[in-house]
Amino acid sequence: MFDRDRWGEIFEAIGKNKLRTFLSGFTVALGILIFTILLGLGNGLLNSFLSSFVDDAQNIIFIRGGNTSKAYKGFQENRRIQFKNEDFEFIKSNYIGKVEFATPRIYRNGSAKYKKESGSYSIRAVHPDHQYLEKTIMMNGRYLNESDINERTKNIVIGRLVEKDLFKNEKALGKMLNVDGIAYKIIGVFQDSGGDNEERIIYMPYKTVQLLYGNNDHIDQINLSYNMAMSTEQAIAFSKKIEEDLKEKFKVAPDDQSAIRVRSFAEDIKETMVILGGIYMIIFVVGIGTLISGVIGIGNIMTFSVKERTKELGIRKALGASPRSIIAMVLQESVLITSVAGYLGLILGILALKLIGNNLEEFFILNPKVDTGIIMTATLVLIFFGLLAGYIPARRAAKIKPIIALRDE
Incomplete structure (x- = not known):
């Protein structure tokens, strides 16, 4: 050789x-x-x-409401499906052992002001479990907790870029921030690998927002994560089971595709x-x-x-x-x-x-x-x-x- x-x-x-x-x-x-x-x-x-998947849990399921596309059981078509707090509790209590984390979401846009600085930001009203579904990383302070929800506190968590925009070289933790004319206390600052838009968000307790912005118990969306012990096929079957149960609860035709939309990352995967x-x-x-x-x-x-x-x-x-x-x-x-x-x-x-x-x-x-x-x-x-x-x-x-x-x- x-x-x-x-x-x-x-x-x-x-x-x-x-x-x-x-x-x-x-x-x-x-x-x-x-x-x-x-x-x-x-x-x-x-x-x-x-x-x-970079800023969301890979075992997440999104549940959204829409309008019915057909009449069913005496209800007319084009009926708006509006989720409420009871529906969130229905999800949490009905699938014990299958759901890891669950949160409602309420979407708003708001104007935030600190001293002479101001800006428009996305507001998400959520449950404390949202931190684990969104992979939110706390830089300073803490995330929302159950006391914030039950006591309807005016505590908020802001993104890293919100702090940078409004507070410049100051630390935002513990400061008061005016959002839509209401003073909130900043209890935490977070970062998110999802990009700039994800770090220009303000998180609030969902019951606080329901009280201050409408005095109702309406929810825009419900997110949850399924037990990781499930296989992909089991996770897909679980998301379909949730859809079937919610359609039955809201008296929606089983083949109505627009009234209740359940999307699982397992299906996407x-x-x-x-x-x-x-x-x-x-x-x-x-x-x-x-x-x-x-x-x-x-x-x-x-x-x-x-x-x-x-x-x-x-x-x-x-x-x-x-x-x-x-x-x-x-x-x-x-x-x-x-x-x-x-x-x-x-x-x-x-x-x-x-x-x-x-x-x-x-x-x-x-x-x-x-x-x-x-x-x-x-x-x-x-x-x-x-x-x-x-x-x-x-x-x-x-x-x-x-x-x-x-x-x-």
Whole structure:
């Protein structure tokens, strides 16, 4: 393997046949390059999908009300389904053991003012469980608690950018903030990995908002997280069970799709994984096809090489070269070309993905990268098959009879 003379002969043979070597190496490098880029783009699609979970629990279920689309049990169509506190309690008490956290949501926009600074911000009225559903990270102070809900306190939690906008270099914790003409005490400042919009939100106790902004018990939305012990199929079945129970509670037709909408991330995950599975299968087929074409190219080139060097190989055998040494020389040349070209294709593929970067976000491809281990494995597999591709012509070379080879023109 480390015979200097043999390596010298291999490089000499390669040097004499530059075009042949280039063509055989090109097919291998192209195969790895295409495989790397396709796999990276597939991973970019997966990253784009996973980014939608960055600031929400992955086991979350959203429940929203709408308008009925058909008459049912004496009720007319276009009836507004309005959730109330009792519906939130219905969810909490009816599915004990299946629900981890649950919160109502009430949406508002409000004008906040501190000294001379002011701005418009999103207001979300929530239950303390919302912290775990939204993956809210407290920087200072605390989140809302049960006492804030039951006592309808005027305590609020503000986002990092709300503090930055209104308080400048001051610390907001413990200060009073005027929101829509009402003074609230800031008990916490949070950060959120969901982006700037998620950090320009003000959280309030939902019962406080119900009292101050309408004196009712209306809820816009109910969010909950299911027990992580559930499988994806069980989670989907659970979300459908909630939808069926709520439709029965509100006297909504079972096939009415617009009155009560229940969406589970489990369904999104399942649908997306099916799509991604199809994409990865296409990538696999195309990639493997390209790699196989490279292997076939190596085999053809090595066959041509052996035929071209028939006289040379015959002289070697006439001078005492063993069949094993002839096979080893041909295989070493095949492996050398495959290895160098394969790793060159790998490097070019990784560089291409780095150049692409996040320029394909509009096509839902985010941070397209590849696991180097996977690509290295693919390259090693390619080298192995390159070895096999070179073995057939190598065997043919080993069987050349010196007398016949010397007659070859």
